[in-house]
Amino acid sequence: MITPLCLFAADLSEPIRMSSNTISMNLNQEKNLDDWQVTNDSVMGGLSLGYTQLTKETLIFSGNISTDNNGGFTSVFKRVPTLSENIKSITLRIMGDGNLYQLRVKSQVMGYDVAYKSELVTQPNTIETHKVYLVDFTASFRGRIIDNAPILKATTISHLGFLMAAKKKQNFSLSIYAIEFDE
Numbered sequence: 001m002i003t004p005l006c007l008f009a010a011d012l013s014e015p016i017r018m019s020s021n022t023i024s025m026n027l028n029q030e031k032n033l034d035d036w037q038v039t040n041d042s043v044m045g046g047l048s049l050g051y052t053q054l055t056k057e058t059l060i061f062s063g064n065i066s067t068d069n070n071g072g073f074t075s076v077f078k079r080v081p082t083l084s085e086n087i088k089s090i091t092l093r094i095m096g097d098g099n100l101y102q103l104r105v106k107s108q109v110m111g112y113d114v115a116y117k118s119e120l121v122t123q124p125n126t127i128e129t130h131k132v133y134l135v136d137f138t139a140s141f142r143g144r145i146i147d148n149a150p151i152l153k154a155t156t157i158s159h160l161g162f163l164m165a166a167k168k169k170q171n172f173s174l175s176i177y178a179i180e181f182d183e
Contacts, residue, residue, distance in 0.1 A: 033059075038076045046071020050164065058095075062173035065166045075104065077161030086183045087154035092130045093178035096122020099164065101174055103132055106159040107152060115140050116152045117163070127177065154181065 033052050036059070041048045048071045050063035061076045092103065101120045106113050116137035120130055139149030160179065164172045 036076050036078050038074065040074045041066075041071040044071070045069040046073070048072065048074045050074030050076060052076055058175040058177050060173060060175050061162055061164070062171070063164075064169070064171045065164060066169055067167065072167060073163060073165035075161055075163040077104070077106065077159045080157060080160050080181075083154040083157055083181055084183075085153065085155050087134070087181045089131055089133045089182045090160070091178075091180040091182055092120070092132070092176070093127065094120070094122065094130065095125065095127045095175040095177070096120070097173050098122060098124040099166070099170070099172050099174075102163040102165070103130075104161050104163050105137065105152065105157045106161075107156040108158065109139070109149060109156070112141065113158075114146065114149060120162075122174070131182075 033054055036052050038050045038052060040046065040050055047066040047068045048064065049066075050061060053060040053062070063074055065072055065074065090103065090105075099122060101122060102117045103120055104115050104117045107116055108114070116134075116139050118132045118137050122128065134152045134154060137152045139146040139152070162174060162176070164174070166172075
């Protein structure tokens with residue numbers, strides 16, 4: 001049996017229940033944010049700003065969305081280790097602010113970096129667990145849905161991240177407590 005991989009687990013008053021064979025990297029052991037890359041809409045002329053912050057309990061992705069200059073998004077990504085072909089889902093423990101976020105993974109498909117995405121509806125100030133099956137991700141390339149893309153396979157995932165996009169100016173904050181890849 002292949003072990004599920006947990007990228008992050010935080011110290012919470014209500015512990016995260018994971019099997020004893022989970023590989024875990026605790027946030028309180030992370031030294032810096034060098035592995036997380038923020039991409040703002042400034043790459044297309046926008047003015048949105050996203051930031052990351054590491055606390056004892058969580059990684060916080062926050063900032064503000066601006067629709068000026070046709071903007072409206074920001075994202076954060078981290079490279080993930082090569083995953084087993086047995087991985088079938090991703091489980092998240094997050095606290096949002098009521099905004100809609102996207103869980104996104106990057107995958108190589110026929111020589112192109114393709115984004116596979118799944119929407120995350122958050123409840124304000126509530127720690128929630130979301131389980132997303134790889135077969136339920138939608139493929140897109142430069143914002144366009146790819147209807148004939150292959151089903152996402154764990155072995156092709158190179159990065160994992162979150163995207164905040166909106167059609168109005170607003171602040172946002174998403175706290176990430178745990179990310180686990182499951183068989």
